[in-house]
Amino acid sequence: MSAAARHPDKTLRLATLRAMGALDTRAEPLFDALVRSAAAASGRALALIVLVDADGHGLAVHAPAPDIDEPSVLRVLAKASSGVLEIPDARVDPRCADDPLVVGAAGIRCFVAVPIRRGESAKAGALCVLDRAPGTLDERQHETLRQLARAVAQALETRPVARRNNLVPVGAAPSLQPPLESAGETERKRRANEALLERTGRLLDAGGWELDLATNAITWSDQTCRLHDVPPGFHPSLEEAVSFYDAVARPVIDAAVRKSIDTGEGWDLQLPLTTATGRKIWVRAVGILECAEDGTPQRLVGAFQDITLQRRAILALEASDRRYRKLFQYSPGLICTHDHEGVLLSVNPAAARSLGYSVGEMIGRPLTDFMRPERRPYFAEYLLRLMREDSDAGMLQVVAKDGSEHVWQYHNVLDDDVDDPYVLGHALDVTERFRQESQLREWSIHDALTGCFNRRYLAELTAGPAAGWGCIVFDLDHFKQVNDTHGHARGDEVLVAMAKFLRGHVRPQDAVIRLGGDEFLVLLRGAGEELTQGVVDRLEADRAAAPIGFTMGATTVVPGASLEAGLGEADRRLYKAREGRPKRAP
Template identity: 45%
Template sequence: MPHDQADIEALRLARLDALQVLDSGSEPLFDALAEAAALVAGTPIALITLLDAERQWFKANIGLADIPQTARDIAFCDHTIRDDQILEVPDAIEDPRFASNPLVTGSPHIRFYAGMPIVLSDGVRLGSLCVIDHTRRELTPVQRKALEALGRATGEALEQRAMAVVRAETLEREAVRERQRSEAIVKMQTALAASERFLERTGHVAGVGGWQWDLRTDMLIWSAQTCRIHDRPIGHQPTLDEAIGYYAPDAQVTLREVIERCRSTGTGWDLELPLRTASGRDIWVHAQGDAIREGDELVGFIGALQDVTVRRQAVEALETSERRFRTLFQHSLGFICTHDAQGILMSVNPAAARALGYATAEVLGMPFTHFMRPERAPDFRTYLERVTTMGHDSGLMELVAKDGRVVVWQYHNVLDNDGAEPYVLGHAQDITEQRRQEKRLKESSFRDPLTGCGNRRMLERMTDKLPDDAIWGCIAIDLDRFKTINDTFGHQRGDEVLVQMAQFLHRRCGLGDVVVRLGGDEFLLVLEAGDAPYLAQVMAHLERDRDEAPIAFSMGAATRKNAESLERTVARADEQLYRSRADRESFP
């Protein structure tokens, strides 16, 4: 490349880098410009491309959502930026520049291309606004003018975007500096205010008040927080009798006794006592006191007071909760247990032990896998990994009771990490009967309620599971003159005949064969080994045992071939049935 071209390319890449647009997210303006280009040109694909040193990257992409960029050496737009005019390629297959291009010979199979270079105000060409089609075509003069205008608008939009990015960065830097100045001022003001209010604030936040009783003046002083605890205005100075009078009668006696003991022995006190405030609130306080001496002389008492009502309530609530949990644990009909991280049972409530046929003491210390089939042990290890990693787990667990019964528990277990050793708290319900009922209901939905044969749903499920190349046979069976039985002897007799016919067919089926009642007096035998010899063998047995059937019947058979549908195979069996019936009725 000539030196001047190298300089031009270096300038172009520098301008592209300065725009700070490469690998940016989708933006409505550029998407709209690309969509407008597609609409004007009537093409399924429109792109705003920017050419880096090694790649062509799409800022806007209409029609090639799965392709964010391509290599530059195969980019049509690399040719477009070599001029200021639109590059139009009516048919890329006929253009020697592009005929072997992988974007032409392969996906997205470009045939038509028209690209308007994106030119900045200083003449630098960064990429193109291009439209692409899969068929040969040419732009009209109006379309060319519109594409030129949209290309110029794209270049202006890129420059406007770059200026907006610079402005935003400048504003952000100014905002950061202003925020830092404001934070510094606030910190200084906060520190000053904090130093002035430290003692009062800590006492208030901690709920701790102070008091002092001067024996020389007989004056009792309360701090602001002590006044708040007693629901008294700040600055209130009570007498000793008033202060002691806030306590419950028994607490008053206790308090006077400890004061006298401290007076005589110098031993302080640390008590929790009930108190009723000036507004009538009943609270508990942590009361502390000690003597003040000047030499050997007792000159007063000093102490602290803290409202501990919430803590006492929490302790009482915890004790109540523990009692209730123990009651719930013992008497709950649900299954509650705890086990360690290895699955060793630490506790089991009576309901869970009874459900497995054990006494509670028998199961403590046992591994959970003791109650599982050996092949389930890997599943339990996977469960332990989930519950210890996620902190919880829910699902179904199959256990074996002491008497060999298999029970199914639906569980929701959570991991408790608060203690020294983590453990799992489990809660479960026995859904064995529910699962059994669901299975029965599911099975009943695939069977005819009168005869016990499979129904059409069973037939569809069975054939859906067969591979496309599977060979199977079917025998269509239709009862002759069944309507006459219903009309002559009634529907009850007709139902008996249907049941007997189903039994007749079941006895002549192989182990893997299925008897299906299609409805009314129509049955279908689906033969697992559906090759022609086996099909002929079953047909021969039915033909031989006709006299044992409760009613005369006609039948036809077909073997599935060439991956045909179930309906077509059955239809061919029906066709043979009708021919067989017609032959028998015409026989003299």
């Protein structure tokens, strides 16, 4: 099926094109300036005006890039609606995912088409902007493109009149030309077109210019004058026009002009400029060469656009990127990025040094490679929290190349504003601090003499959630006589030996606590009456191995009951046992 056959309004569209005198349109400075303005306004890399002739072939007033063929352009244009067509990412849009423009060498991702109309009649074509990166335009950019499309339509409408004055070669049959217009009507349309271009220039903050190569006379549009802070109608000399550019930019624009005259190539430059009032701005300077029919260069025409804000934004972004890279490279903090599965995408030198690796040895590996197996389930929970909350903070235990364990205190953030979300991680190696804090805690809950837990640890247990316990309290018999007879050094030896004796009769998860003086407590974690009584029986059977005689009282505390109440009951039973049995002499 031909490209033309795919358009249901083919007859009306072709009549519109003929009425506009557009079927023989060639690339011209006005249209070239319009599409350049469209590209600048939209921030897209490519712009073109596509019309359709009687054979269904597309004709680009401003030729696209060499790898964009006309049939592909027309296939996408055929899908345009009566309004603005915008495809943010053509690769995932079913209307054009398989179009050669998308899957071919052009690699187009973003596509916007604005219809070109004559009044309310059918489309004659479209003003299109394209880019190889995905994206969308805002409403202000849409409105600017609509204004430019109207300017294209008005420019096309004036072509038949220009033909009758032998200004443009005639390419369509005389019978297809519209009725003659009066000189007044032609002047009205010309002024309306100029007014539209002026409004468009204001929207884009852009103006036009022209240099007659025979006389060196320069003409500036009113908007160009405003950009230079000179009154509208100002006509500078060639030297004055060049003098507005900063000294470093003058050789650049001079070389571009000479090359254009020699080769016919245009230019599109971003240069610093100082206005008549001393304002420092950046401008986008665009120019092309126009020649006579015999190829003799006649004039240079082009446009200016104030891009100071865009330039500042780009420079600020570049400066920010440089600062981030320096921070990443030289920060003593540990910085990395990883994907949603925990695979490292980047690691700064400080993080690699912390674990004894090179950067290259870490990138591309999951963080779980640097964790002990029993810690990896906690990392999976971390990833889930991060994806749910967009950030997470805490402690991460990692293993260095030499097998030593390190503790990283991290605060990580998910960045999902890009196509491939990633996690930006920042951490501090708090291994030494963690060790010191652990040591201080150990000291705070342990008895310095016996190594048993102390009353502070007991207070933490009673303040925590109620659990099941087996409780056995001990009181050493005649311990005061040991101190009085043999001295406190001997008394300390007895206490240390008694602690060792008790630890030898309990499990690793149980706690031996020195309550103070010659009082001890054994807490059997999760023990019921049977297990508690078994420990009591073993202690009773091994009394002869104890360094000193002792009296004990035992009870059990069920989950949810008060541990303090259980200890009180164990004490009561201890006193009862003391009263009921003879004491062993020291």
